[in-house]
Every structure is written in structure tokens, then in C-alpha cells.
Amino acid sequence: MKPSVRKELLSQVEGLMNQYCNGCFLNKYLKKADGRRAAHRFCISQCTVGEQLRDYGKKLK
Known part of the structure; x- marks a missing residue:
């Protein structure tokens, strides 16, 4: 996974x-x-x- 995509996902998790x-x-x-x-x-x-947080977690794996 690209670092920029990972950073965006983590930002969305933090926002939630x-x-x-x-x-x-x-x-x-x-x-x-x-x-x-x-x-x-x-x-x-x-x-x-x-x-939703679990879904983001699955994407981060």
C-alpha cells in the first residue's frame, strides 16, 4: 500500500x-x-x- 493512501486512511479514522x-x-x-x-x-x-473503523482496519492490512 502506498504511504499516501495509508496516511489518508489513518486521517479518516482519526476524523471518525x-x-x-x-x-x-x-x-x-x-x-x-x-x-x-x-x-x-x-x-x-x-x-x-x-x-466503519473495522472496515478501515481491514483496508490498512
């Missing part, structure tokens, strides 16, 4: 995280109620933004 994940009330609630692992599991497996 900054826009949706930082300050996510659902993540904060789940951390408080069920713990950090449960909140992370939800974000990775059920959140729509998490699905």
Missing part, C-alpha cells in the same frame, strides 16, 4: 474517532455500568462507527 467516539455518552455509560471491557466490546461489535 474525533467526531463520534470522543465524548460518546453511550461509551461513558457502559463503562460506568458494566466496565471498560464491556464498553469496548459494544463499540467494536455493535456500534455503527465501530463497523
Whole structure:
């Protein structure tokens, strides 16, 4: 993969995280109620933004 393409993908990932994940009330609630692992599991497996992040991760491989 070209470095410029990789840089663009990483920039898109960072933009998604900054826009949706930082300050996510659902993540904060789940951390408080069920713990950090449960909140992370939800974000990775059920959140729509998490699905997009997984797709970017597959492209980065």
C-alpha cells in the first residue's frame, strides 16, 4: 500500500474517532455500568462507527 493512501486512511479514522467516539455518552455509560471491557466490546461489535473503523482496519492490512 502506498504511504499516501495509508496516511489518508489513518486521517479518516482519526476524523471518525474525533467526531463520534470522543465524548460518546453511550461509551461513558457502559463503562460506568458494566466496565471498560464491556464498553469496548459494544463499540467494536455493535456500534455503527465501530463497523466503519473495522472496515478501515481491514483496508490498512
